[in-house]
Amino acid sequence: MxxxxxxxxxxxxxxxxxxxxxxxxxxxxxxxxxxxxxxxxxxxxxxxxxxxxxxxxxxxxxxxxxxxxxxxxxxxxxxxxxxxxxxxxxxxxxxxxxxxxxxxxxxxxxxxxxxxxxxxxxxxxxxxxMRFIRRASTHVALRDTESGVDLLALRALTGQPLKVLSAISSDPAGDWRAGNPHVVRALAAVELRDTGLKPSAVVTPRHQPPAAPH
Incomplete structure (x- = not known):
């Protein structure tokens, strides 16, 4: 909690x-x-x-x-x-x-x-x-998992003002669907920050492109 x-x-x-x-x-x-x-x-x-x-x-x-x-x-x-x-x-x-x-x-x-x-x-x-405690407790559980970061990013897409979303990406919905890791992380961070929480530093969003071979 x-x-x-x-x-x-x-x-x-x-x-x-x-x-x-x-x-x-x-x-x-x-x-x-x-x-x-x-x-x-x-x-x-x-x-x-x-x-x-x-x-x-x-x-x-x-x-x-x-x-x-x-x-x-x-x-x-x-x-x-x-x-x-x-x-x-x-x-x-x-x-x-x-x-x-x-x-x-x-x-x-x-x-x-x-x-x-x-x-x-x-x-x-x-x-x-109580509203903060419920929301923050849920967000804390989500920010520490890969699927949770996706859900936070989706929540940001559906709840944040367009001005905030456009500052992250010109096509935030498309980037989220494509699994752009930077956009997904930025969207999740906006949602967490709106709740008063800091993003997790250890979870990498889904579909991160594989590292280039040496």
Whole structure:
């Protein structure tokens, strides 16, 4: 699998792009933690209400228990304290619910802050990288075989602009069919260079004329 191009400029852009994606992802996660912390500050009043109401409820129930010990009228004296203690418990539950709502909201908001930017970036960047990896990996396998060089040259004939082809040969298709080694190699090199790869230095295209006898 070919992850990066051979040509320095294109390889540098790819490495920079990968590092940028990592940096963007790390920044999004960091920002999400900050958003979570800031949002959770809204839960502080609810926590304080819950704590104060619980403490008040306990004290009121203790007072009610003490009043209940008073002979004859203890039950009547304890009733208001017990009722106020129940109201304090309700207030504590309301504070707890408020804090839980804020916590849930902060959690989902931080997830959105982290995930949405990362997904948006990856949805644009990953297809480009995967397309390069598939194409470059295939081209690397082809450039090291004689038949592969032929296929790369044919790919150049069908995909490269006419201006590029005419700069290689006045009849690139005819030269390819005739197996002209220089033209075939040049066509394959153009296709590889367009992908960001360097041509192989060891493969000789097909139909190279035999060397002249000494």
């Amino acid at each position: 070919k992850l990066y191009a051979d040509t320095p400029m294109r390889r540098s852009r790819q490495v920079f792009g990968d590092l940028w994606v990592l940096a963007w992802s790390a920044f999004s996660i960091w920002l999400a933690t900050k958003v979570f912390d800031v949002t959770m500050a809204l839960a502080v009043p609810g926590r304080k209400i819950e704590s104060a109401a619980k403490s008040m409820g306990d004290k009121l129930r203790d007072a009610g228990n003490s009043a209940d010990n008073v002979p004859v009228v203890g039950g009547k004296l304890a009733a208001p304290f017990n009722g106020a203690g129940g109201a304090a418990d309700s207030l504590a539950d309301a504070g707890h619910s408020q804090a839980e709502v804020v916590h849930t909201f902060a959690w989902w908001l931080s997830i959105a802050v982290a995930i949405v930017p990362i997904v948006m970036l990856l949805s644009m960047y990953i297809p480009l990288r």
